[in-house]
Amino acid sequence: MPQLTIRGIAPERVIAISEALVRQLADVCGCGTDNFTFDCLQTVSAMDGKRVDTYPFVEVAWFERGMQTRDRFAETITKHLLAAGVPEVEIAFKVYSEEGYYINGMRCDAL
Amino acid sequence: MPQLTIRGIAPERVIAISEALVRQLADVCGCGTDNFTFDCLQTVSAMDGKRVDTYPFVEVAWFERGMQTRDRFAETITKHLLAAGVPEVEIAFKVYSEEGYYINGMRCDAL
Amino acid sequence: MPQLTIRGIAPERVIAISEALVRQLADVCGCGTDNFTFDCLQTVSAMDGKRVDTYPFVEVAWFERGMQTRDRFAETITKHLLAAGVPEVEIAFKVYSEEGYYINGMRCDAL
Numbered sequence: 001m002p003q004l005t006i007r008g009i010a011p012e013r014v015i016a017i018s019e020a021l022v023r024q025l026a027d028v029c030g031c032g033t034d035n036f037t038f039d040c041l042q043t044v045s046a047m048d049g050k051r052v053d054t055y056p057f058v059e060v061a062w063f064e065r066g067m068q069t070r071d072r073f074a075e076t077i078t079k080h081l082l083a084a085g086v087p088e089v090e091i092a093f094k095v096y097s098e099e100g101y102y103i104n105g106m107r108c109d110a111l
Numbered sequence: 112m113p114q115l116t117i118r119g120i121a122p123e124r125v126i127a128i129s130e131a132l133v134r135q136l137a138d139v140c141g142c143g144t145d146n147f148t149f150d151c152l153q154t155v156s157a158m159d160g161k162r163v164d165t166y167p168f169v170e171v172a173w174f175e176r177g178m179q180t181r182d183r184f185a186e187t188i189t190k191h192l193l194a195a196g197v198p199e200v201e202i203a204f205k206v207y208s209e210e211g212y213y214i215n216g217m218r219c220d221a222l
Numbered sequence: 223m224p225q226l227t228i229r230g231i232a233p234e235r236v237i238a239i240s241e242a243l244v245r246q247l248a249d250v251c252g253c254g255t256d257n258f259t260f261d262c263l264q265t266v267s268a269m270d271g272k273r274v275d276t277y278p279f280v281e282v283a284w285f286e287r288g289m290q291t292r293d294r295f296a297e298t299i300t301k302h303l304l305a306a307g308v309p310e311v312e313i314a315f316k317v318y319s320e321e322g323y324y325i326n327g328m329r330c331d332a333l
Binding site for chain 1: 229230263264265266267268269270271272273276277279289292293296297300301304310311312313314315316317
């Protein structure tokens with residue numbers, strides 16, 4: 001964590017920006033780059049009776065780090081995706097609680 | 112948003128109902144049809160030592176709109192999926208907060 | 223529900239452990255095995271400018287059952303995945319509310 005789950009953006013685009021993006025996100029969070037994951041979901045989307053391109057969307061799963069960090073985090077992702085040619089960027093944050101998160105069987109609020 | 116993320120239902124079925132469904136959901140929410148996304152996830156499911164069909168499931172990600180709208184929203188999806196031959200329909204609502212949702216870098220509670 | 227959504231672990235591994243795992247999880251929850259779903263997501267992951275293997279991750283979607291059950295639930299999944307050769311196991315619980323969950327159009331808090 002943080003874990004970026006991405007739909008509607010070609011994995012090649014995500015790969016291309018991943019190196020610069022993870023460095024800046026690690027700066028924003030003050031943590032190492034090895035805490036991050038960037039996962040692209042395979043989706044098929046529908047609208048108005050037709051198959052359509054999936055609308056670009058990033059869900060960020062993390063432990064809450066406050067509004068300032070969240071704003072900068074979203075700004076950083078947005079900047080990189082717009083620069084990579086994604087026309088619109090929507091990002092939602094999903095907050096996991098430390099008492100509901102386990103690493104190798106250990107609850108995070110007990111670590 | 113609202114964003115429907117669907118598993119266990121063939122994309123062709125979702126495509127087939129998408130036109131009528133989005134119109135009725137937009138009526139329920141009192142918003143335009145262009146706010147909606149219908150995304151089918153590619154999954155492989157397991158049970159009892161075998162690969163099995165994925166159980167049909169819809170997760171609706173949205174900003175909370177209250178019980179009455181939620182009931183009608185779920186009823187509308189259910190009706191269309193049952194009519195399309197899906198035998199059982201389970202729907203869960205996942206609530207995003209406006210302060211954790213960003214469009215082109217702008218936080219939604221600030222828009 | 224509970225619904226396990228798995229990424230970064232080959233479906234074959236999940237299939238191989240699914241029979242023993244679902245029995246033990248049903249024991250932990252005191253419910254039938256037919257309440258569970260194990261769904262593997264298809265993902266493409268990126269890091270440092272390269273495509274990489276997806277980091278193993280399990281999201282458990284359920285109605286909250288309390289810390290003791292949650293601990294045992296996570297421990298059971300972890301034990302099976304480590305035994306199946308997954309090197310590290312991270313599990314997050316996502317809590318659905320009964321008032322936002324619908325089965326065939328009926329809200330779960332009304333059932």
